[in-house]
Amino acid sequence: MASTGKTLDQPARPGRKRSEDSRRAILVAASELVGEDGYGALSIEKIAQRSGTGKQTIYRWWASKADVVMEALAMKADLHVRLPDTGSLADDLRDVLTTSFSLARVPLVSDMLRSLMAEAQVDPAFAERFRAEFLQRRRNALGLILDRAMARGELTTGVSVHTATDVVFGILWYRLLAIPSPLDDALAEEIVRLLAPGPTGRGSGRREP
Amino acid sequence: MASTGKTLDQPARPGRKRSEDSRRAILVAASELVGEDGYGALSIEKIAQRSGTGKQTIYRWWASKADVVMEALAMKADLHVRLPDTGSLADDLRDVLTTSFSLARVPLVSDMLRSLMAEAQVDPAFAERFRAEFLQRRRNALGLILDRAMARGELTTGVSVHTATDVVFGILWYRLLAIPSPLDDALAEEIVRLLAPGPTGRGSGRREP
Amino acid sequence: MASTGKTLDQPARPGRKRSEDSRRAILVAASELVGEDGYGALSIEKIAQRSGTGKQTIYRWWASKADVVMEALAMKADLHVRLPDTGSLADDLRDVLTTSFSLARVPLVSDMLRSLMAEAQVDPAFAERFRAEFLQRRRNALGLILDRAMARGELTTGVSVHTATDVVFGILWYRLLAIPSPLDDALAEEIVRLLAPGPTGRGSGRREP
Amino acid sequence: MASTGKTLDQPARPGRKRSEDSRRAILVAASELVGEDGYGALSIEKIAQRSGTGKQTIYRWWASKADVVMEALAMKADLHVRLPDTGSLADDLRDVLTTSFSLARVPLVSDMLRSLMAEAQVDPAFAERFRAEFLQRRRNALGLILDRAMARGELTTGVSVHTATDVVFGILWYRLLAIPSPLDDALAEEIVRLLAPGPTGRGSGRREP
DNA sequence: GGTTAAACGAGACGGTACGTCCTGTCTTGGC
DNA sequence: GCCAAGACAGGACGTACCGTCTCGTTTAACC
DSSP states (O other): OOSOOOOOSOOOOOSOOOOHHHHHHHHHHHHHHHHHHOGGGOOHHHHHHHHTOOHHHHHHHOSSHHHHHHHHHHHHSOOOOOOOOOSOHHHHHHHHHHHHHHHHTSHHHHHHHHHHHHHHHHOHHHHHHHIIIIIHHHHHHHHHHHHHHHHHTOOOSSOOHHHHHHHHHHHHHHHHHTSOOOOOHHHHHHHHHHHSOOTTSTTGGGSOO | OOSSOOOOSOOOOOSOOOOHHHHHHHHHHHHHHHHHHOGGGOOHHHHHHHHTOOHHHHHHHOSSHHHHHHHHHHHHSOOOOOOOOOSOHHHHHHHHHHHHHHHHTSHHHHHHHHHHHHHHHHOHHHHHHHIIIIIHHHHHHHHHHHHHHHHHTOOOSSOOHHHHHHHHHHHHHHHHHTSOOOOOHHHHHHHHHHHSOOBTBSSTTTTOO | OOSOOOOOSOOOOOSOOOOHHHHHHHHHHHHHHHHHHOGGGOOHHHHHHHHTOOHHHHHHHOSSHHHHHHHHHHHHSOOOOOOOOOSOHHHHHHHHHHHHHHHHTSHHHHHHHHHHHHHHHHOHHHHHHHIIIIIHHHHHHHHHHHHHHHHHTOOOSSOOHHHHHHHHHHHHHHHHHTSOOOOOHHHHHHHHHHHSOOTTSTTGGGSOO | OOSOOOOOSOOOOOSOOOOHHHHHHHHHHHHHHHHHHOGGGOOHHHHHHHHTOOHHHHHHHOSSHHHHHHHHHHHHSOOOOOOOOOSOHHHHHHHHHHHHHHHHTSHHHHHHHHHHHHHHHHOHHHHHHHIIIIIHHHHHHHHHHHHHHHHHTOOOSSOOHHHHHHHHHHHHHHHHHTSOOOOOHHHHHHHHHHHSOOBTBSSTTTSOO
């Protein structure tokens, strides 16, 4: 999740190098401020003051305060997307769900996620970056799992891979954003049951009359 | 969807009455501004100027600009929640879904919905009002439908009513907020298939055991 | 020296009146700051902070910080231009000179004068206002005295009224701006002798050969 | 007019020599920028950019942007002070005046002069350098002329040499700074008449008694 | 001829101030 | 008491420069 991508692997530019210290201080300050007063009270001005940097340094490397938070989140939480491959849709799905849910249960992480999604509604340019650098990556991971399941004939519920993905992320985000409810293993199990009904599960006899 | 609830059905107060003209002008101005420049560029100042009213009048009757937009949305779109009762989960669900989807396809409506959900992430007090006055009402309607289906034994997918509700609204909001995708009849059908898998296809023969 | 002249004696405008308290606080703060750190370190931001007002209030009523200082100077020192009329050029001139010099010897006043003249070199719009509201008024006063002397035949040095005015203000400003030297009665006397050589003075016999 | 005097005639140092190209490019850029946007819009940053040099190079050799302009002025105009010695105060004075006036009539030169005087009001350290390196030199030249006239008994107006100098430079600077008026031969003649009133008119017959 | 050191273009850095916009409150006079 | 108008204190915006500090390169003098 590079901030700009300006460096095209040709660091042979003149001038002083970007300060890694400042970068870290800014991300830490942003994290702290979101945790203390919430994203609504966050301002570039406060980040600069708290981190002991100049506003220009923030504007130089990030396009908006949401981008700072997005990178702070990446630094804070290991957002690396796991790609389980157990050979069973139910198991793969359960793995992805419990991993995602446990991350979303960390208060600071969920606060940041909610803030980023909110900002994306209001700032179209950031929405694009948020989608490309965050949302789509997770969709792709789940999509791969579902594609494999589809190939194995395990996706028997009559919904497309795309829609199944929407169901999974839909419920995750809806519980984050709309009606705060627990994202626990019981919910994960319900979703697994819904999307990957086992041969002896709920719908076993339904489809083979 | 009263704006504040200040008026306690006791209009026997002295002084000038609230101006209905101003109220309407404010809501119209808010609608127009959201349509033109987006919610991000909306400000109380601009609403007052556009509507030819004073800022104080807005602050007097609404708690925040999000509340203005929420009322503007209510004025704009008929948000009355339909409560179908066909006796079949699939049909009831399809009815709710297509109604909701067609509303969400109106650009201004979806813009406002997205804005309100965004604001709710950043302003906890508004989040409470938004939940109570908007989100929960729609959950309750769907909940009633699902409760009836449950009683008839139609909810066979092994998910609770609560979770099924989350699945429905989850996918709706996710497509609004995260990955803009069509909210069409095909999607409605997929969701019906997922949550109300009929033994011999949709609807047919369901009622004659 | 009205700041804007917006009020055209028709105060029948709606809205809150201009706060006289804020106006005074701003002028006092500007005076103090010029006295403490000099005009070079003066900023709108500091004036606002010191005076306990908002920057907008300053920008609303003054076009630049130089205009604030100009009005602060008017408030500080009695800049009312005396118009002596003794019937003698020498006496009139001496009166104007000693009055002007004694004002210019007040450190804060001279600091402000120098700052305003400096700003006028760099900000053409302010230069116009400074000329019209300050410099020209004083020129006019001296011009009147010299016109009267001319009519009485006392201006015998062969310089025009315009040039004589320039000589007087030239030396005043030059000593303020360029080579700090005392502006005392001795200098006044020298200028009187130069421009109004009395009948028994230096040039008495010069012109009647 | 050395820029800093850092080089103490001991060039026996290792390392790269000062680049004459950069020096010239900086002075030219400063001239151009003052001519285009005025001294008020001048900044070290723009000089560096325009001249294709680094800011550090400017800071290394000049103490402030005013010092750059002062040196640019010296490069631009021949500021060498003429020292006429005709044996007649009127003629010497006229020579100095017309020379100075014709220089001050060059727009860019007068703009620079005004800027430097303005900066001197706001930056005491620069004021010192400006006085020593520019103003005082011209005073000294005129002082010499007047001293000689005094010795010859030509200074009959009853003003000291110091004051007479102030009269000359006062009117010059006043017309530059305060009330833009022409600095032409007519004015020079008036000043000559004022300070060197010849018994039978200007210059005529004075030298061949 | 290698070493040392200063000057150079470039540009990031911590800061300060700019002038604008908006917030939520207060004040005024009219309805 | 509501309303339009608008002034107020305050805070943040995004930009421009300040003067300083790396960078890697170039150019001399010295050893």
